[in-house]
Amino acid sequence: MTLQLTQESTSRSVKLPSGNVHYNVAGNGHPVILLHGSGPGATGWSNFGPNIVELVEQFTCYAVDMPGWGDSDPVTPEDRDHVRTALEFMDELGLGKAAFIGNSMGGATAIRFAVEHPERLSHLITMGAGATGAKLFGAGGPTEGIKILQKGYREPTIESMRELVDVMSYDSGELREERARQRLDSLVKHPEHARNFLAGGRNPRDWPSEDRLAGIPVPTLLVHGRDDRVVHYENSLKLVTLIPDSRLVLLNRCGHWAQVEHAEEFNRLVADFINNN
Template sequence: MPLQLTQESTSRFVKLPSGNVHYNVAGEGHPLILLHGSGPGATGWSNFGPNIATLAEQFTCYAVDMPGWGESDPVTPQDRDHAQTALEFMDELGLEKAAFVGNSMGGATTIRFAVEHPERQSHLITMGAGARGVKLFGAGDGPTEGLKILMKGYREPSIETMRELVDVMSYDSGDLSEQRAQERLDSLLAHPEHARNFLSGGRNPRDWPAEEAVAGIQVPALLIHGRDDRVVHYENSLRLCALIGNSRLVLLNRCGHWAQVEHAEEFNRLVTDFVHNN
């Protein structure tokens, strides 16, 4: 039976050179560092709340609010360095090696960490991660439907836009859509400085390693993507799978950008089996 955990009972803070960082921690065993995606109101708990209780039965789970999100310190896009923050986090907590699990933006950090600090990463797991390079099947060079709504959520914070966000992130937003929309709005309104900073600069080029660097990754990689992802097309994970030699791709039908939320049981099983057997 999964552990009975709450956001409050697992909440912690740590002071790093990158700033004051909030995280949720639970469980015992090999460390899993869970990195959330971008978007208004995103936090480690909002991205991985449905997974932590189950995964914590076999692993020590650290769901980190990266600087610029959640309860962590604000930072401008130009100044943020999430891979460096992750390294500082491991050093401060005494984690010699960890499996990284990253959704979307967190997936980019997970990939970059594998390029820059492979000796500290035992496994690379992404959901809905992007990739550099020309796309053949996706939406072209412009922002996707999901990214347009994500930006709208930052510019027009309201329950209506959060409902749009939850809907576009999911194949089927389900019975908890209203709760998730309200949680996102509450988090966004609690830290308006995060939204202002995000809108001030956009993407940091450090977030995305070059193709030749990705092709050199030796860490065992599990790439999970929703076939119906309207935010980051699954072609991105096809490209990552072609580049990373020791990788496998799981493409989930009837799944949007939040594989870990929409298919929580299957996601938990995939992560557990992969970390134990690779």
């Protein structure tokens, strides 16, 4: 890999009806929109940096900070609609059709987008996405990971960010401190994001019914960690039974951040899926 990409060198912003939205962009080829999760200090780059530097060899990657995260404008819970923002983003940048890759909350946004605007998606890829309905194996209430995520918003310290990195991962590894510091720096830089999140929680929009999920026509790749302590993998088992043109890759020794913990394998899966479906 010869490209030396950094968060700073790929940084851009765009004015949308939803507000000022920050994003990172690099590469050439079919557009791929990457949507981060809801954790404290989350940004497009922090969720997808290891993926962007490889995927840009084949695709144009847009890692978007959704309103309420990163360097994008703050937004109150009642005004937050990431599907609307994603559509505005595509329209403003002239992207007729794109592949969507979403982690956790970003996966939920991508799924809703596929239901509401299937003509604008070429491929749907999720990691650690949730599904509604009764749970057979996962927690009935907030999971261990969700509780630590919420604690991170309430207590913006390096200790809570280390806890966050640990619960999101099967093995935090040697980059534990760097990832915790990256999250804390982003969280402290925009305290208004934390206040708004705590005022309304994750507050997802109406989740599509099972009938509407079954009507998604887009080729779909679901990736989930067997050791995910934030969103149990049974959620992706449910999704793969409902979405007709879908397949599931379940990774052992993998937590909620499959795209980070298994970056090389994830990048290969994504490139092969987009190029051959």
